[in-house]
Amino acid sequence: HDLMENASAECAAEGMNAEDFLFILYTSGSTGKPKGVVHSTAGYLLWTALTHKYVFDIHDDDVFFCTADVGWVTGHSYVIYGPLCNGATSIMFEGTPTFPDAGRFWKIAEKFGVTAFYTAPTAIRALIRLGDEWPAKYDLSALRVLGTVGEPINPEAWIWYYKHVGRGRCPIVDTWWQTETGGHLITPLPGAHTLKPGSASRPFFGVEPVVLRDDGSECGPNEGGKLCIKRPWPGIMRTTWGDHGRFVNTYFTTFPNLYFTGDGCRVDQDGDYWLLGRVDDVVNVSGHRIGTAEVESALVSHPKVAEAAVAPMPHDIKGQALYAFVTLKEGVEGSEELKRELAAHVRKEIGAIAAPDKIQFAPALPKTRSGKIMRRILRKIAGNETSQIGDTTTLADPAVVEALIQGRQ
Template sequence: MGFVWHPPKDLVEGSNVKGFMEAEGLSDYKELVKKSTSDIEWWWSRAVEWLNVEWFEQYDKIYDTSKGVEWTEWFVNGKINVVHNTLDRHRSEKRNKLAFIWQGEDGEVRKYTYSELYREVNRLANAFKSFGVGKGDVVAMYLPMFPETVITLFAAMKIGAIAMPIFSGYSSTAIATRLIDSEARVAVTADASYRRGKAVPLKSELDKALDGTKVEKVVVVNRANTDVEMVEERDIYWDEIRESRRCETVAVESNEPALLLYTSGTTGKPKGVVISHVGALLQSSKEIFFNLDLKPEDVFLWITDIGWMMGPWQIIGTQNLGGTHVLFEGAPDYPQSDRIWSMIEDFEITQLGGSATVYRLLKKYGDEAIGDHDLSTLKITGNTGEPIDHDTWMWLLKSVGQEQCPIINLSGGTEIFGCFLLPSPVMPLKPVTLGYPGLGMDVDVFDDDGNSVRQQIGYLVCKKPAPSMTRGFWKDPERYLRTYWNRWKGVWYHGDWAYVDKDGFWFLFGRADDVIKVAGKRMGPAEIETIVNSHPAVQESACVGIPHELKGEVVWVFVTLKPGHEPGEGLEREITEMIVKEFGKPFKPERIIFAPDLPRTRSGKIMRRLIKAVVADGELGDTSSLENPDSLDKIKDVLRR
């Protein structure tokens, strides 16, 4: 597949990464990637300088693997704090600069300067201290994307506590699992949040989860003026906190935890991912500075939730660089389908990111929704969460970016608080490519025997450590080792299905455990889904392999349709013929099932393993990350019919 986008000269010459390459005497981006991944000590020593990281106490050594590569220590003996870098140091020079802009679903807009945010963070940090919270304690955040969410995130980390975001769509069972496992001391929530015009209760759901936990204090944001039960001595409204707005930031050792992020596994128990102060700060800042080209005057929006790692990633990375970011309450297409395009115009957004599922949602309204909105401030768009299909990628390039904006299609994971793969604005692009390895990320593609391969699909691995890799799983180090380090000694096994073409461009085809094997031939589901999604009637699809006595597995394709289209034998035949034409008769689908919805996480990732489990009437495992759990019942109904 050939190049469809080439970077304009002015974009290249003015980019952050071009400035770095010139200063380091490097001729092109590919050379920089090679040097950064072969010599990680050089790379990270330069990165902390270019990202202007400030230390309370200087480190002695970049990294130390004496305890094993799995437990690499970074910036040894250095003392640091995320909040000093993202907030404290900006309060004087940038005191009137906007740190972030928030838009409520009802149209309310609130703006916080760095100075205003600094005072509010200190006030809440002092309140946490008065509750008995200290270094190493966990503060739970059962909140959507509110201004108070940013304040809570920083207030916890400022005093050396650990911030634990919880997706605001979770039920009490999922909340309780995280509160009990983490032993959180304090929880911050709201009475309710608006989504699609309805006040969705939060406090009452949290209350149901508190039995058996160690939560001693609950702080409640009054968002919707709904009646909630307030337990005396335990519960306090946000606006009733009257603490000082002066609070010293605690210096912590570089590798001490800043974030506890729970991510779903195939078994019942979610994994508690532990991200250090230096890892959270460096990985997000590195990607936003070098790959998304954030300048101090830029305005950054990633369509996300605080419960998805991209939420804290945006907040920490943008603010470390002294930029401005945007958060919003509710859905991206409500109250009007053009909400995102209006926000770009109103707030002069320069970088827009989201997931392929969100983009497909916006694309279904057509270019008419974009209409006369002025999107000229956009200079970069981004995608993550799952592989993006060709049609949606091209729509993002042409209709949204007006062929002026590179698509930074990135992929990594919660476990590394960032990316293994992502392009740069200074390189040409092929459709749906993830470009090259991230700077400092020594990734490779292995075959079944652990050999490095090119121009064939294999397993995505990382051969060297990085600062943002999880510091194990919370209270479960053995599971961490089993999950990432047991397949090949000293190599991080990520579980994605990857491919590098003859030009060195990387592509992903979904999770390795989603791979379909038909009569000995392997196929990534994203390859088939890209073809299916190109049909004008198809909204999105999920391709899964179902056990078969003769062939090993056969292909089943689950399809949701765009408004105005109805399922039928004719449409089924057209989709089947498209697949056979592209991949041959061995991959002719056994069944095509038209479903009203597909199970997906809040980040937009379609959960194929759950679809397979429904078909097989098997164990679903952890479903707490689903945004739409009722989709599984809908699929069951369709299969019964």
């Protein structure tokens, strides 16, 4: 208090160079070690301001409501920097969409006359389960634009959002981007693009995507491949904090001279882009990217665990959830209590978002003769696609697979 009494009410702005670092934001990678994504001052601010203005059609009289946590990149770009650069009236939110009841978002939207609303498919799916009557209770007539972020939105959720929140008159901007990109790269523009439930539509200004096969050739219409970007854009990350080699290896070596996003994609006959999720061992839980290796490391750090492997499983609310296959140390008996203990351990080591929804104790994991875990098989078992497991002849012990199928949770 004494220091505050003597402090000036004025805080002069500090002049910065365009390429000075603005912030470092950590995001999960497939190797498990989180990456410190570095964004620059001028490029990032320009990109967030530009995308915020045109993707949400922002004008002086708009009220913008992005529900994201400020600690997530969406909170950085579209709660803080983008709206502030544009002088937009915007709402910051802390809490959950279902507390004290499922009208939380809509009560805020009605109270403040929200015109543009931006949230995650996870939140939409949670609200769908609680009934159509909640958005119907509120006056949402001020809404002009709806947006989604964090993961591809399934068409059923898109239609519910369009019908019950937008009342059939608000365009939905299904935005695709990453922590690394700083802001939107593929997105509809309201009023300018034809909307297709589940499609991210078209590239933003100046963005040149390309969808490639593993051999580097370009995919044909409706053929799934790996999404890359041909040219840089102002908001691209500048490096990985403390490890520039990792930056180069992660994003620019899979396909030389192209930015590799790590996402699968297809382009339909009309030129619209459909995102297919991650192509590596990163799971998208409620719009948050979680490296499976990171969760596996946390599980193995428990004194009763010998080995662990984590795979994604479909989840009605989160989009994807974590399914853990755990081999216990000799003499340790599996139990429901131990499952709860392991989930709590991961929660403590990493955070609540990384706690596995399902834990299956396994006598062994499916491995090749060289000792590599066959994650493709684990993904099929976790996703309850056991009829599509395919060839197991390269496994050291194919009988392990049948044991895992029998023990599936």
